[in-house]
Amino acid sequence: MNEQWTYVGVATSGQSVALAVARPRWSLYRGGRRPRGEWEPHLLSLERRNRDDAVRWLARAAGDVRVPLGEEGARPVLLVDRSEIGGGDLLVRALERELDRGVALRRVRTIVLDVTTRDVERSPGVVARRTVLAPLLDAIERDCLTPPRSPHANEFADQADALARRPDALGAREDLVRAVALCVWAIDVEGHAAAVGGETGALNVY
Numbered sequence: 001m002n003e004q005w006t007y008v009g010v011a012t013s014g015q016s017v018a019l020a021v022a023r024p025r026w027s028l029y030r031g032g033r034r035p036r037g038e039w040e041p042h043l044l045s046l047e048r049r050n051r052d053d054a055v056r057w058l059a060r061a062a063g064d065v066r067v068p069l070g071e072e073g074a075r076p077v078l079l080v081d082r083s084e085i086g087g088g089d090l091l092v093r094a095l096e097r098e099l100d101r102g103v104a105l106r107r108v109r110t111i112v113l114d115v116t117t118r119d120v121e122r123s124p125g126v127v128a129r130r131t132v133l134a135p136l137l138d139a140i141e142r143d144c145l146t147p148p149r150s151p152h153a154n155e156f157a158d159q160a161d162a163l164a165r166r167p168d169a170l171g172a173r174e175d176l177v178r179a180v181a182l183c184v185w186a187i188d189v190e191g192h193a194a195a196v197g198g199e200t201g202a203l204n205v206y
Contacts, residue, residue: 001024001039001190001191002024002075003023003024003025003026004023004073004074004075005023005024005074005075005076005077005190006021006022006023006044006068006069006074006075006076006077007021007022007023007024007076007077007079007182007183007186007187008020008021008058008069008076008077008078008079008108008183009022009079009081009178009179009180009181009182009183009186010054010058010078010079010080010081010091010179010182011081011084011175011176011178011179011182012051012081012082012084012087012088012090012091012175013084013087013173013175014086014087015050015051015087016048016049016050016051016175017048017049017050017051017054017087017091017175018046018047018048018152018175018176018178018179019045019046019047019048019049019054019057019058019179020043020045020046020176020179020180020182020183021043021044021045021046021068021069021183022041022042022043022044022180022183022184022187023041023042023044023068024039024040024041024042024187024190024191025039025040025041025042026038026039026040027039027040027144038191039187039188039190039191040139040144040145040187041139041144041145041183041184041187042146043145043146043147043148043180043183044068044148045148045150046147046148046150046152046153046156046176046179046180047150047151047152048152048175048176051087051090051091051094052094054091055091055094055095055098056098058078058095058098058105058108059098059102059104059105060104062076062104062105062107062108063102063103063104069108070104075109076107076108076109077108077109077110077111077186078105078108078109078110078111079111079113079182079183079186080092080095080110080111080112080113081113081115081178081179081182082112082113082114083113083114083115083116092112095110111125112125113125113126113127113182114126114127115127115128115129115132115178116128116129117129117170130167131185132178132181132182132185133163133167133181133185134185135181135184135185135187135188136160136163136177136180136181136184136185137163137164137167139184140160140164141164145180145184152176155176156176156177156180159172159173159174159175159176159177160177160180162174163177
């Protein structure tokens with residue numbers, strides 16, 4: 001892992017799609033006898049688009065060298081939460097059609113996830129909601145996650161505050177939080193794998 005790895009968290013809410021883009025940033029902290037460090041999430045953008053526009057945006061960004069997804073040396077990873085019945089499945093189908101039509105998205109490592117409220121063992125494509133949310137809650141509590149300038153920044157703060165107060169609550173709109181949580185979780189998983197000399201692409205265990 002390095003600071004060129006780019007993660008895109010995608011979560012649906014009906015016909016709208018929340019898109020969060022983040023990169024890992026190495027942060028030193030002092031603890032014990034010597035300075036140590038860890039990978040922290042650095043949010044680059046946060047937005048909400050309708051489904052078709054979101055897919056077009058992803059395709060353009062993956063082929064544009066001026067933006068993080070497409071720039072030279074980037075290692076883009078797309079994390080799609082398909083757990084919402086209807087919206088999640090329709091988004092996945094739209095992404096599959098785009099993959100058939102063009103080549104830009106093919107360079108992006110795409111991981112489709114069912115984020116379930118149940119506690120689950122590791123299995124392809126399935127991950128527990130609490131597992132995804134835990135690194136985000138930790139980042140919020142330690143105040144190491146700064147939302148980027150965005151028309152949705154205040155709404156994200158409200159969703160994050162509601163999540164921190166009632167992490168077990170279901171039913172409230174939390175699409176922005178879920179999109180960001182996917183990025184923070186991915187950086188946490190792959191950052192820990194890199195720290196212990198593990199293989200790159202640790203997320204493939206899910």
